[in-house]
Amino acid sequence: MTDAYIEVQNVSFSRGERLIYENVSLTIPRGKITAVMGPSGTGKTTLLRLIAAQLAPDSGAVLVDGQNIHSLSRSNLYKARKKMGMLFQSGALFSDMSVAENIAFPMEEHTKLDAEAISNRVLEKLYSVGLRGAAELMPSELSGGMARRVALARAIALDPELVMYDEPFTGQDPISKGVLVKLIRQLNDSAKITSVLVSHDVEESLSIADHVCILAGGRVIAEGSAEEIKASDNAEVQQFLNGEPDGPVPFHYPESSSVADKVSL
Amino acid sequence: MRSKRIELFVGAFIVVGIMAFVYLAVQVSGLAFSDKKDTYQIVARFDDIGGLSNRAKVTIAGVNIGSVESITLDKDLYMGLVTMNIDSDVDNIPTDSSIAILTSGLLGEKYLGLSIGADDEMLTDGGEIFDTQSALVLETLISQFLFKAGDSE
Amino acid sequence: MKMVAELGAALLNWLESVGRAGIFLIQSVFRLPVRPKESLNLLVKQLYSVGVLSLVIVVVSGAFIGMVLALQGYSILAKFGSEEAVGQLLALALLRELGPVVTALLFAGRAGSSLTAEIGLMKATEQLSSFEMMGVDPLRRVIAPRFIAGVICLPLLSLIFSATGIIGGLIVSVNWLGVHDGAFWSLMQQSVYFDTDILNGFIKAVFFSVAVTWIAVYQGYECVPTSEGIGKATTRTVVLGSLAILALDFVLTAAMFGDF
Ligand SMILES: Nc1ncnc2c1ncn2[C@@H]1O[C@H](COP(=O)(O)OP(=O)(O)OP(=O)(O)O)[C@@H](O)[C@H]1O
Ligand SMILES: [Mg+2]
Numbered sequence: 001m002t003d004a005y006i007e008v009q010n011v012s013f014s015r016g017e018r019l020i021y022e023n024v025s026l027t028i029p030r031g032k033i034t035a036v037m038g039p040s041g042t043g044k045t046t047l048l049r050l051i052a053a054q055l056a057p058d059s060g061a062v063l064v065d066g067q068n069i070h071s072l073s074r075s076n077l078y079k080a081r082k083k084m085g086m087l088f089q090s091g092a093l094f095s096d097m098s099v100a101e102n103i104a105f106p107m108e109e110h111t112k113l114d115a116e117a118i119s120n121r122v123l124e125k126l127y128s129v130g131l132r133g134a135a136e137l138m139p140s141e142l143s144g145g146m147a148r149r150v151a152l153a154r155a156i157a158l159d160p161e162l163v164m165y166d167e168p169f170t171g172q173d174p175i176s177k178g179v180l181v182k183l184i185r186q187l188n189d190s191a192k193i194t195s196v197l198v199s200h201d202v203e204e205s206l207s208i209a210d211h212v213c214i215l216a217g218g219r220v221i222a223e224g225s226a227e228e229i230k231a232s233d234n235a236e237v238q239q240f241l242n243g244e245p246d247g248p249v250p251f252h253y254p255e256s257s258s259v260a261d262k263v264s265l
Numbered sequence: 266m267r268s269k270r271i272e273l274f275v276g277a278f279i280v281v282g283i284m285a286f287v288y289l290a291v292q293v294s295g296l297a298f299s300d301k302k303d304t305y306q307i308v309a310r311f312d313d314i315g316g317l318s319n320r321a322k323v324t325i326a327g328v329n330i331g332s333v334e335s336i337t338l339d340k341d342l343y344m345g346l347v348t349m350n351i352d353s354d355v356d357n358i359p360t361d362s363s364i365a366i367l368t369s370g371l372l373g374e375k376y377l378g379l380s381i382g383a384d385d386e387m388l389t390d391g392g393e394i395f396d397t398q399s400a401l402v403l404e405t406l407i408s409q410f411l412f413k414a415g416d417s418e
Numbered sequence: 419m420k421m422v423a424e425l426g427a428a429l430l431n432w433l434e435s436v437g438r439a440g441i442f443l444i445q446s447v448f449r450l451p452v453r454p455k456e457s458l459n460l461l462v463k464q465l466y467s468v469g470v471l472s473l474v475i476v477v478v479s480g481a482f483i484g485m486v487l488a489l490q491g492y493s494i495l496a497k498f499g500s501e502e503a504v505g506q507l508l509a510l511a512l513l514r515e516l517g518p519v520v521t522a523l524l525f526a527g528r529a530g531s532s533l534t535a536e537i538g539l540m541k542a543t544e545q546l547s548s549f550e551m552m553g554v555d556p557l558r559r560v561i562a563p564r565f566i567a568g569v570i571c572l573p574l575l576s577l578i579f580s581a582t583g584i585i586g587g588l589i590v591s592v593n594w595l596g597v598h599d600g601a602f603w604s605l606m607q608q609s610v611y612f613d614t615d616i617l618n619g620f621i622k623a624v625f626f627s628v629a630v631t632w633i634a635v636y637q638g639y640e641c642v643p644t645s646e647g648i649g650k651a652t653t654r655t656v657v658l659g660s661l662a663i664l665a666l667d668f669v670l671t672a673a674m675f676g677d678f
Contacts, residue, residue, distance in 0.1 A: 081552065086551045095545065109553070274466055279465075288581050289513065289616050290612055293509050293513070293607070374609075
């Protein structure tokens with residue numbers, strides 16, 4: 001086993017009555033790209049929030065760089081988060097700041113750089129996502145795909161040790177998708193960042209991921225290198241990779257038997 | 266650039282707020298900041314203070330020279346003990362002056378009116394005016410009037 | 419038996435939410451800012467949107483209420499031949515009651531609702547989570563400047579309201595109805611005291627500002643992050659805020675003027 005940056009140990013988590021994770025364990029190796037895949041609604045975003053300690057598990061532990069992140073004091077947790085970057089599924093840009101200010105914000109908050117150094121780095125980050133020309137725009141003036149790329153630039157602004165990308169490819173045209181794939185790969189290789197990539201794009205994910213986790217139904221159904229996953233003879237995995245509607249993984253959100261009686265419109 | 270203008274507006278807002286405060290204090294409540302004059306206290310006992318209240322004004326010839334500080338009951342004499350602050354520059358009130366509870370207008374507020382005596386000695390801090398005239402209580406007046414009217418018939 | 423248990427549970431629930439709101443307030447306001455200059459900028463921005471933008475509605479309402487009070491007061495006082503007392507009536511009504519209460523009600527509708535909606539939308543669009551993920555406390559960054567701005571602005575607005583009300587009443591009674599202006603002012607100055615009237619009114623406004631702003635930011639922060647949830651939270655801010663103002667006003671009036 002390689003050196004693990006994140007270890008999820010026997011984590012259970014539920015939202016109200018609904019159990020989302022039951023006794024899940026997985027590892028995210030240091031300095032590699034880990035792709036987390038799974039059907040919509042299985043809890044991939046939830047997993048990222050558990051890692052960032054925005055949600056606390058019912059039982060089990062999440063170790064980030066050897067520390068149990070949920071047992072940290074508030075100030076230590078905030079310190080730990082400075083080493084993490086997160087690209088939210090919705091982008092989550094600050095709507096009262098321009099694109100450039102959004103990216104400058106974490107640097108202003110946590111570094112002692114002067115204004116000029118910050119603005120240089122902002123332009124550099126924007127250039128890397130191909131949006132240098134949009135620096136002065138407000139978030140409301142961006143398209144969905146552009147907003148996500150700005151959010152990505154913001155997530156990597158502090159050169160974190162760990163970057164979590166929640167669906168970076170959604171809403172991107174083939175060209176920017178290709179650029180983003182390259183960017184993620186390059187960030188990972190040059191800066192020795194640990195990356196967690198949540199995505200539905202099987203092809204893109206498998207092409208850049210060193211390590212792959214497939215979640216379904218509150219469990220990890222497969223974990224291993226991209227090749228191992230592709231070669232897997234597990235029926236669930238094959239169904240997911242090939243996008244077959246019928247198979248062991250249900251397309252439908254689980255129903256209780258009486259649901260047809262309850263739903264009346 | 267935009268934030269400079271915001272700062273300007275906020276500054277103006279705060280200044281207007283403070284100006285409103287000063288306006289209310291000076292123009293509406295008549296508070297004069299130089300008015301923190303020295304005062305001395307004198308007392309007077311009344312049979313009936315009849316609606317006189319704290320801070321009622323004290324006048325000589327209709328001119329305001331001080332205000333009522335407190336009103337308490339003198340438990341030994343069963344009289345109303347009125348303590349008042351008099352401006353220090355009015356230091357020539359003879360000890361045999363008399364004081365009356367008056368009413369401004371028919372239903373207006375009660376105030377104290379001093380009538381100057383002839384003594385050579387002047388009141389000082391802690392002094393007392395002995396010649397007091399109580400408030401005119403409307404009910405007493407009316408009943409007196411009715412009583413007298415009944416008498417003459 | 420069951421009813422008692424339910425009542426008890428409801429009470430505990432209520433106490434818990436009060437406690438949560440209290441802790442929330444303490445955590446947002448009583449933590450020192452990391453970057454003082456940045457915090458000042460944020461505060462100025464909020465002073466602008468909470469205070470300056472409420473100025474028009476406060477000034478206009480203040481002037482009209484003062485004018486109406488003067489008209490109504492004049493028509494009654496003139497029957498007793500003491501129309502000069504209209505200044506006294508105007509000043510006491512505005513300074514003791516209408517200034518703080520009406521301003522606070524307007525503030526709850528104008529600034530409180532927009533604070534709730536803004537914070538709620540920041541929650542719904544994960545901006546608050548985003549601050550958290552960057553190691554920036556959203557309570558200090560988002561809530562604190564808004565709360566402090568509200569507490570600063572409402573008392574100032576209330577003073578401005580009273581002042582414009584008195585000016586409005588002055589115009590109506592002296593310039594239109596012909597009340598003697600010397601008598602207008604002197605009667606007013608005789609009966610208005612700086613401490614019992616102006617200061618007490620100001621203290622009322624401070625209490626209202628804490629209550630309304632607290633409710634507004636808390637409702638925004640705790641709302642269900644959907645368009646419906648934000649709508650409901652905004653409504654709750656206005657309703658709860660107004661009720662809190664009126665209830666507090668009763669308590670404060672009893673405490674301040676009760677022995678008169
Ligand atoms: N705030 C919430 N309250 C209650 N349940 C929630 C909440 N957020 C998510 N869930 C539930 O948790 C489950 C996992 O949600 P999550 O957002 O992690 O899914 P996901 O795997 O990221 O899906 P997608 O690929 O569509 O983004 C969902 O089934 C959802 O019903
Ligand atoms: Mg998701």
